[in-house]
Structure formats: C-alpha cells, structure tokens
Amino acid sequence: MAATGVVAELSFAVEGAERVEHAAVPTVRFALRVKAAAQVKSVLLDTQIQIAARRRRYDAAAEEKLFELFGAPAGWGATLRTLPWTRITTVVPPFTGSALVDLDVPCSYDLHVVASRYFDALEGGDVPVEFLFSGTVFAAGPGGMLQATRISWESDAEFRFPVAVWQETMARYFGGTAWLRLRKDAFDRLAAYKSREALPTWEDAIESLLEREP
Numbered sequence: 001m002a003a004t005g006v007v008a009e010l011s012f013a014v015e016g017a018e019r020v021e022h023a024a025v026p027t028v029r030f031a032l033r034v035k036a037a038a039q040v041k042s043v044l045l046d047t048q049i050q051i052a053a054r055r056r057r058y059d060a061a062a063e064e065k066l067f068e069l070f071g072a073p074a075g076w077g078a079t080l081r082t083l084p085w086t087r088i089t090t091v092v093p094p095f096t097g098s099a100l101v102d103l104d105v106p107c108s109y110d111l112h113v114v115a116s117r118y119f120d121a122l123e124g125g126d127v128p129v130e131f132l133f134s135g136t137v138f139a140a141g142p143g144g145m146l147q148a149t150r151i152s153w154e155s156d157a158e159f160r161f162p163v164a165v166w167q168e169t170m171a172r173y174f175g176g177t178a179w180l181r182l183r184k185d186a187f188d189r190l191a192a193y194k195s196r197e198a199l200p201t202w203e204d205a206i207e208s209l210l211e212r213e214p
Helices: 060-065 073-079 114-120 163-174 184-196 202-211
Strands: 010-019 027-036 040-051 083-092 098-106 126-140 146-162
Touching (some): 010 126, 010 146, 010 163, 027 040, 027 126, 027 163, 040 098, 083 114, 114 163, 184 202
Antiparallel strands (some): 010 027, 027 098, 126 146
C-alpha cells in the first residue's frame, strides 16, 4: 500500500530476514525495499512490527506451549490475536527510485516478553508479520525547495518470517539455553534450596524440584 502526499509517494516491501552475525544483543535484520516516485532527500521512518498470529496453523505441541498466551485452543476463536513485537525508528538516506534499508530488530529470550514466548513455542514454518509505517518524507518540492510530507499508518507491508531465523539467532547467542527472570524472593528461596541440598548448578536445583512433583 502506498503512502501519498504532495511531495513524494512511497511504497514498501520486505524482501528478506536474517540474523545479524555480530551484534551486542541478538538481532534480526529485515531487508526493506522503499520506492519513491520522486527524488527523496531522507525519510524519518517509524515502523511498528506485529505478529499476525491468527493467520498461522498450530500443531498440538505449539497449542500446549501457547496456552499461557491464548488459553485453551477451544477458545482461540476469541482469544487468538495479533501480538505486538516492536517499534523502531530508522533514518533512510537520500535515494532516487528505490533504496534497500536495514531494519534491525533486537530479540530477547526473556520469556516474560510476549513475542519471545510466542516464537519459543513454535518448532518451524513461518509466521505472518505485519509492518506498519509512519514518519516524515523529505523531498524536493516545486522550485527545488525542501518540503516534508507525513506518512500515514495506512502504509504497510507483510512478510512470512521463517521461525528458523529466530531460532538460529537465539542459538547463536544463547547456545541452547534459556533465560528466566524471577522475583528476588523466589530467587533467594531457590538459592537457599540449592545450597541446602549441595547441588552444583541451577539446573540441578530446578530438576530436583521438578522430580518431586507427584
């Protein structure tokens, strides 16, 4: 869908996704193609990214893992919903015709983050992801004067995001481990149990507690 204005007309398409090999935090990079009917001086681009969870099929294993997000599958007709992922701002440099822009999205393995819990529940396939664009286009107007045009939130793009890219990104940074945040009092109780039972690792402490379940 195009963004219309007096100065420039933009259209957007997401052409690919890959993990960023060297970054301070786990990061997925989306390749965004921006096209314009006029010469563009720059774009201050605001991108809202969301997961269209209703537009994917789920197996029994995923349904079980997604219970905390959406409840029992029998009620998913009412509870399965679009999930917010992130919102980022990007400065697009000058271009004529089209430009390929990197959208870098930091990823978290904190399972308190909704997007992380969602992706962690999936074994493979892809996920419909929606990109909603807003911001300001700076371009040459009549007489060569610099003019600015707002981009409407009606400007959007869709992309089938491979779950494997998220899994590879997490594996690259966490190597088969997961991160769990605890309240301080819960952590203190777990630490006391680990010490009392002379257990060498946190995994041993948690597995010992799980084995006590009836």
